[in-house]
Amino acid sequence: MREEEELKKHGPLALRLRPQNLDEFAGQKHLVAPGKPLRRLIESDVLSSLLFYGPPGTGKTTLAEIIAAKTNAAFVRVNAVSSSVSELRKIIDAARTRLVQNGQRTVLFIDEIHRFNKAQQDALLPAAEKGLVVLIGATTENPYFTINAPLLSRMRIFPFEPLSTEEITELLLRALLSPEARLETVNLTEEALEHLAVMANGDARAALNALELAAALAEVDDRGQKMVDLKLAEEAVQRRAVVYDRDGDAHYDVISAFIKSVRGSDPDAALFWLARMLEAGEDPLFIARRLVILASEDIGNADPHGLLVAVAAAQAVQMLGMPEGRISLAQATTYLAAAPKSNAAYLGIEEALALVKQSPGERVPLHLRDASYSGAKKLGYGKDYLYPHNYRGNFVVQNYLPEGMPRPKLYRPGSNGYERSIKERLARWEALRQRKGEKHD
Numbered sequence: 001m002r003e004e005e006e007l008k009k010h011g012p013l014a015l016r017l018r019p020q021n022l023d024e025f026a027g028q029k030h031l032v033a034p035g036k037p038l039r040r041l042i043e044s045d046v047l048s049s050l051l052f053y054g055p056p057g058t059g060k061t062t063l064a065e066i067i068a069a070k071t072n073a074a075f076v077r078v079n080a081v082s083s084s085v086s087e088l089r090k091i092i093d094a095a096r097t098r099l100v101q102n103g104q105r106t107v108l109f110i111d112e113i114h115r116f117n118k119a120q121q122d123a124l125l126p127a128a129e130k131g132l133v134v135l136i137g138a139t140t141e142n143p144y145f146t147i148n149a150p151l152l153s154r155m156r157i158f159p160f161e162p163l164s165t166e167e168i169t170e171l172l173l174r175a176l177l178s179p180e181a182r183l184e185t186v187n188l189t190e191e192a193l194e195h196l197a198v199m200a201n202g203d204a205r206a207a208l209n210a211l212e213l214a215a216a217l218a219e220v221d222d223r224g225q226k227m228v229d230l231k232l233a234e235e236a237v238q239r240r241a242v243v244y245d246r247d248g249d250a251h252y253d254v255i256s257a258f259i260k261s262v263r264g265s266d267p268d269a270a271l272f273w274l275a276r277m278l279e280a281g282e283d284p285l286f287i288a289r290r291l292v293i294l295a296s297e298d299i300g301n302a303d304p305h306g307l308l309v310a311v312a313a314a315q316a317v318q319m320l321g322m323p324e325g326r327i328s329l330a331q332a333t334t335y336l337a338a339a340p341k342s343n344a345a346y347l348g349i350e351e352a353l354a355l356v357k358q359s360p361g362e363r364v365p366l367h368l369r370d371a372s373y374s375g376a377k378k379l380g381y382g383k384d385y386l387y388p389h390n391y392r393g394n395f396v397v398q399n400y401l402p403e404g405m406p407r408p409k410l411y412r413p414g415s416n417g418y419e420r421s422i423k424e425r426l427a428r429w430e431a432l433r434q435r436k437g438e439k440h441d
Contacts (some may be wrong), residue, residue, distance in 0.1 A: 012203040013212040016180045018062050025066060026171045026204055027059055027163040038158055045071050049128045049135035051113070053143050054160025055321040057203030060138035061111060068107040073134065074098055075107050080115040085123050092127045099132065099419075106133045113137035114146035121148045128154050142319050162202020162321070165281075171204055172211055186215045186226045192233035198281035199237040201322055210236045220372040240350070254280075258333075259290060263298045267337035274333050284325050288314035291332050302342035302417035309335045340417030348411040356406060362402035395429055397436040407433075 019025045022032050022039060031038040041047055047067065052060040061077075068075035076091055095106035108127075110116070116124075125273045127153070135155065137143075143152055163171070166194040172193060175181045188196075196214065200207035211228075214236035216227035228236075258273035277287060288310070295310035301395065313332035317325035371382025386396045402408060 012209060013175065013181055014208040017175055017178055017208060019066065020069070022066060025059060027167050028063070028160055028163070031158055032063070033266070042067055042070055047071060047134050048131075049133075051143055051147070051155040051157045052136065052138045052160055053140075053204065054159055055140055055162055055226065057200075057205035057207075058160040058162060059204065060160055061109065063080060064107065064109040064136045067134075068109075069134065070361040071105070071107070071134075073105040073107045075109065075113065077109045080110055080112040080120070083110075083116075083120070085120055087122065088123045092123075092132060095127070095133045107136060108133040109136045109138070111138050112140075114139040114141040114143070118148060122149045125151055125154070140321070163200075163204055164202070165194075165197050168200050168202070168204065168207045169193060172207060174197060175208060175211060179262055182272055183211075183215055183354075185224055185339070186219070186228060188214075188216065188228045188233075189230060191230040192228045194228055195233040196237065201281060203428070209343060218254070233268050255282075255287075255290060258287075259294055262291075262294055262333060262337045263341065265337055265339075265341065266333040270333050270337045271330060274280045274329060278326055278329075284317045284322055284329060285314065287329055288317050288332075291329070295336055298343055299336060299339050300342045300345040300419070301413060302340040302419045304418060306336050306339050340419075342414045342416055342419050344411060344413050344419065352410050355410070359402070359405070360404065364404050365401075367398070368400065395432070 014308050022042070025032055030036060032042075033039065038050075052063065054060060064077075065075060067073075071179050072283075074095075078087070078091065078097075091106075091108060095108065096105050100108055110124075124135060127133045137147070139146065143157060147155075170190070176183050176186060176188070192214070196207055196210050200210065210233070214228045214232045215226060217232050217235055218228050220226055254273055254276055258270060258277065261269035261273055262268075274287065278284070292307070292310040292314055295306040299306040309332050313328040316328035320328065328349065365378045367383055367385040369376070369379075369381040371377060371385070376382060386398045390396075411426075413423040415423060
């Protein structure tokens with residue numbers, strides 16, 4: 001207890017300002033806002049074993065401590081790096097004694113639980129299954145890859161997200177007003193506040209540590225006040241501010257330059273603009289989503305692997321977070337920039353949508369209607385439908401459009417990459433249609 005009291009007085013700012021209840025907790029509104037699933041479990045005191053999965057500084061440890069306090073449970077914290085099977089058994093024995101003698105439950109919080117080996121994870125199984133402990137694990141790694149399936153099946157997984165820039169900003173402003181922070185004489189310029197919030201990259205601990213360092217670097221003026229400007233904020237996070245307004249013209253101009261560089265097949269320029277965005281603290285998932293769009297809009301079937309690469313990069317960013325996610329973004333960016341290009345699929349769906357708006361009520365021909373249910377055949381549904389797999393080359397000439405509609409040319413593949421093969425194949429099928437006398441525009 002003495003150690004905890006001293007740490008609250010002299011420990012890092014992030015420790016001194018650790019929230020004591022759910023209302024003070026920053027971020028993770030999808031989990032702990034009023035009415036959300038985890039909050040309901042905590043407030044109803046019906047907790048089972050939990051797994052908190054997300055990047056550093058998002059409140060996993062803090063929320064575990066709040067849960068223990070809210071439920072009047074004993075709180076035992078273990079770091080998976082330094083723990084052993086024998087230590088776990090002692091903790092579980094103590095939890096059993098506590099439960100039998102005092103009726104008090106034990107919240108066993110294991111930080112970096114993904115670092116436990118199989119034997120350590122297996123040692124937790126009986127206690128978690130019987131309810132001797134409420135096991136709360138925290139991990140920055142994908143639990144489906146790092147936690148044994150038997151233990152994972154006994155835990156409810158709750159994903160933690162990086163705090164938004166707005167949430168970090170609110171946290172910093174709250175810190176300036178908190179007596180525990182002892183920052184009453186510190187003032188921040190708007191530029192400094194924004195820089196600290198953006199550069200934290202969703203990590204509340206990093207933001208508070210940077211604020212504390214910036215305050216320590218600031219000089220006291222004649223009035224006993226300190227002013228933290230952009231220069232001091234840059235020194236605190238050891239990164240210079242990039243001219244980039246996430247809500248203004250620069251945001252849209254830079255992402256536009258990035259997309260146009262990839263579309264224009266210039267990987268060097270694309271990497272430059274990617275670095276510009278990352279250095280400025282742009283949301284990496286925003287960049288990843290734009291790459292997924294581009295993979296279909298500007299590359300399409302000229303290289304069908306482009307979409308797979310883009311989607312995989314987006315998933316990797318979610319799994320890894322930053323800064324490692326930048327590598328996956330760079331891989332996707334260079335692959336897509338160097339890929340053959342085609343916007344035929346994009347143009348095709350735009351023209352199809354325009355056509356549908358002109359003819360919104362066209363009925364489905366009888367032979368194409370669903371004939372899988374009883375009575376469909378009596379209605380003539382599916383009659384005369386030709387199953388393509390019963391024909392040579394898995395192709396047979398038949399009409400797939402509304403009756404009487406001239407065949408539109410919506411998909412016009414180009415000659416780049418794989419679309420060259422698609423174009424040749426479609427040409428062969430079109431020749432067969434012509435020979436059958438099918439009507440055209």
